[in-house]
Amino acid sequence: MPASTHTVTNQPPPLVDYDVFSADHALAEAVARHAAPERAEEVRAELSELGRGAGSAEAQEWGRQANEVPPVLRTHDRYGNRIDEVEFHPAWHRLLDRAVGAGLTDAWSRPDGQLRRTAGFYVWGQVEAGHGCPVSMTHAAVPALRKEPSLAAVWEPLLSSHTYAPGLDRPATQKPGAIAGMGMTEKQGGSDVRANTTQAVPVSGGGEGEGEYVLTGHKWFCSAPMSDVFLVLAQVTGGGEGEGLTCFLVPRVLPDGSRNTFRVQRLKDKLGNRSNASSEVEFDGTTWARRVGEVGRGVPTIIEMVAATRLDCVTGSAALMRHAVAQATHHTAHRSAFGGLLTDKPLMQNVLADLALESEAATALTMRLASAFDAAQGGGQDAEQERQLLRLAVPAAKYWVTKRCTPVVGEALECLGGNGYVEESGMPRMLRESPLNSIWEGSGNVQALDLLRALQRSPEALNAFLTEIGLARGADHRLDAATKDLLAELADLEGIEARARRLVERMAQVLQGSLLVRYAPPEVADAYCASRLGGDWGAAFGTLPHTLDLPSIVERARPATA
Structure with missing residues (x-):
C-alpha cells in the first residue's frame, strides 16, 4: 500500500535469486584452474546448483531466522530428568540439512574433494556462518579418526554421509549420518592444551589395545x-x-541407547555466531570414551584436524x-546520490576496488590451499612439496585473511550508509561474525608462533613456500622487491618472536601477490602489487593510486544477478 506522503524510490533491490558461485568470477576461475580437467564441468555444475540455493530468498531467510531465534539449553525435562539438550530453530536444521546434503562434510575420499568441498563451504557460508561450525568439525574429525582404524571404519562413513539426521534418540551407528564436535580448551589453559586437567582413567584397569576410558573434567568451549x-x-x-595428553572419542549416545554423561552447564553469550550453541560441558567420572591414537600423543593425533579447521577459518x-x-x-550500483550512481x-570507486582486491586475494589463497590439501593426500615428491607448503601457508593464511575480515566488513557496511547499520540489511550480523575466525583454532599469536616453529624445524617447508612464490618471479618488479625484502627478514633472527606478526603478514601478502600475478586479470594484479607490496597505500580502504583501472576491478567484483 503506497505511503500517503511519499513513494519509495532510489532503494536497491534485494540481492537474492542469483547464483552465488557463478557470479563470483574469482572463485569460479580458481575452481576451474585447480580442478582436474576431466572433472571440471562436474564440479562447476555441483557448485552452481549450491550457488543458486545460497542466493535464494528462502535460504537467506533461514539465515536470518536462525540468528534471530538463538538456541536454548534444556538441562532437564518436565519431570526433573537430566537431558542436556539444546533446541534450535527449524531454520538451523534446514541450513545443516542443505550443507550436509551438498557434501560439505565429505572431502577426504572424493576426487578433488578438498577443492569442491572448500568452494562449497565458501558459497554456502554466505548464507549463514554459525552452522558452519559443526559442518567444519565433522569434516575435520576424519583425519584424526584415521589414527585409530577401527574407529575410522565405523565413524568415517557416518561423518561423510550426505544425510543429516539430528537427534539423540538412538546410537549414531544406527543413523544414516552423524555430526561431530570437539572439546579441546579448558578455562585454565585456553590455547595451551597441555595445561588441560581433564583426567582419563582406563576402564577395568585398562590393558594394551582395550582403549576404553572414563573421563572426569570440563571443557570451556564445546560448540554444537x-x-x-x-x-x-x-x-x-x-x-x-x-x-599423557591423549585424544578421545566421546559419543553422546552409548551403544546400548542410553545417554553418555555429558553435562551441558550453560551456553555462551557471544558477540556473534548467535545461531550456534557454544557451551561449557562437564564429565563426571562416568563419561565413557574411546582412545584415538597413541596414549600421550594427543596433539600429534589432533594436528591434522587442527589444520583442516584452520583452512575452514580462512x-x-x-x-x-x-x-x-x-x-x-x-548497493552502490543501484543507489544514486549527488547527481549519479x-x-x-x-x-566510492576507490573504496570498492580496494575492498574487492582484499576479497579476491583471500579467495585465490583459499582455493590454492584447498588444491594443496588434495595434492598432499597423494604420493610422491609433488605430494610432499604440497604438504610442506601447507605447513607454512596455512598458519600464514589463517593469521592474515581472518585479520582482514573485520575491516573489510566494516568498510563494506559503511558503503551502505545508515542502511548498513540497520539489522535488516544483514550487515551488522556479518560485522559481529567477522572477528570469530581470527580467534577460533588459535588466535593471531598462536598462528605466528606456530609458523616460527615450522621455520625452525622444517627447512623444507620454507623451500616449498619460496618455490611457490617464485613461480611469479620476474612478472612484477614490486613482487620481486617484496620477495627480496622477505628473504632479508627471514635471515635476521634477532628479535624474531617479537617481529613474528609482521613476518607472517608479509609472507601472506607475498603469497597472495604471487597468486594474483599468475592468475588474476592484469588490473587486479597491478593494483594489489602497487598497494600491498609497493607501498602506495594508506591506512584505510579507498587509498589506491588513482591511475589504476578501478572501474574494471569494481565491475569484476559486482555480482551479476541476471
Whole structure:
C-alpha cells in the first residue's frame, strides 16, 4: 500500500535469486584452474546448483531466522530428568540439512574433494556462518579418526554421509549420518592444551589395545553440543597404555541407547555466531570414551584436524568478505546520490576496488590451499612439496585473511550508509561474525608462533613456500622487491618472536601477490602489487593510486544477478 506522503524510490533491490558461485568470477576461475580437467564441468555444475540455493530468498531467510531465534539449553525435562539438550530453530536444521546434503562434510575420499568441498563451504557460508561450525568439525574429525582404524571404519562413513539426521534418540551407528564436535580448551589453559586437567582413567584397569576410558573434567568451549560424537583431549593417568595428553572419542549416545554423561552447564553469550550453541560441558567420572591414537600423543593425533579447521577459518573469513563486497557493490550500483550512481563516483570507486582486491586475494589463497590439501593426500615428491607448503601457508593464511575480515566488513557496511547499520540489511550480523575466525583454532599469536616453529624445524617447508612464490618471479618488479625484502627478514633472527606478526603478514601478502600475478586479470594484479607490496597505500580502504583501472576491478567484483 503506497505511503500517503511519499513513494519509495532510489532503494536497491534485494540481492537474492542469483547464483552465488557463478557470479563470483574469482572463485569460479580458481575452481576451474585447480580442478582436474576431466572433472571440471562436474564440479562447476555441483557448485552452481549450491550457488543458486545460497542466493535464494528462502535460504537467506533461514539465515536470518536462525540468528534471530538463538538456541536454548534444556538441562532437564518436565519431570526433573537430566537431558542436556539444546533446541534450535527449524531454520538451523534446514541450513545443516542443505550443507550436509551438498557434501560439505565429505572431502577426504572424493576426487578433488578438498577443492569442491572448500568452494562449497565458501558459497554456502554466505548464507549463514554459525552452522558452519559443526559442518567444519565433522569434516575435520576424519583425519584424526584415521589414527585409530577401527574407529575410522565405523565413524568415517557416518561423518561423510550426505544425510543429516539430528537427534539423540538412538546410537549414531544406527543413523544414516552423524555430526561431530570437539572439546579441546579448558578455562585454565585456553590455547595451551597441555595445561588441560581433564583426567582419563582406563576402564577395568585398562590393558594394551582395550582403549576404553572414563573421563572426569570440563571443557570451556564445546560448540554444537547436540552433535553425535566429540573428539576431546584428556590426560591419561594410569593403566598399562602409558600416560599423557591423549585424544578421545566421546559419543553422546552409548551403544546400548542410553545417554553418555555429558553435562551441558550453560551456553555462551557471544558477540556473534548467535545461531550456534557454544557451551561449557562437564564429565563426571562416568563419561565413557574411546582412545584415538597413541596414549600421550594427543596433539600429534589432533594436528591434522587442527589444520583442516584452520583452512575452514580462512574459507569462512573469505566468504564473509566476499558477501560483504557483493552487498556493497550491489548497493552502490543501484543507489544514486549527488547527481549519479554511487558506484560511478571516483572516491566510492576507490573504496570498492580496494575492498574487492582484499576479497579476491583471500579467495585465490583459499582455493590454492584447498588444491594443496588434495595434492598432499597423494604420493610422491609433488605430494610432499604440497604438504610442506601447507605447513607454512596455512598458519600464514589463517593469521592474515581472518585479520582482514573485520575491516573489510566494516568498510563494506559503511558503503551502505545508515542502511548498513540497520539489522535488516544483514550487515551488522556479518560485522559481529567477522572477528570469530581470527580467534577460533588459535588466535593471531598462536598462528605466528606456530609458523616460527615450522621455520625452525622444517627447512623444507620454507623451500616449498619460496618455490611457490617464485613461480611469479620476474612478472612484477614490486613482487620481486617484496620477495627480496622477505628473504632479508627471514635471515635476521634477532628479535624474531617479537617481529613474528609482521613476518607472517608479509609472507601472506607475498603469497597472495604471487597468486594474483599468475592468475588474476592484469588490473587486479597491478593494483594489489602497487598497494600491498609497493607501498602506495594508506591506512584505510579507498587509498589506491588513482591511475589504476578501478572501474574494471569494481565491475569484476559486482555480482551479476541476471
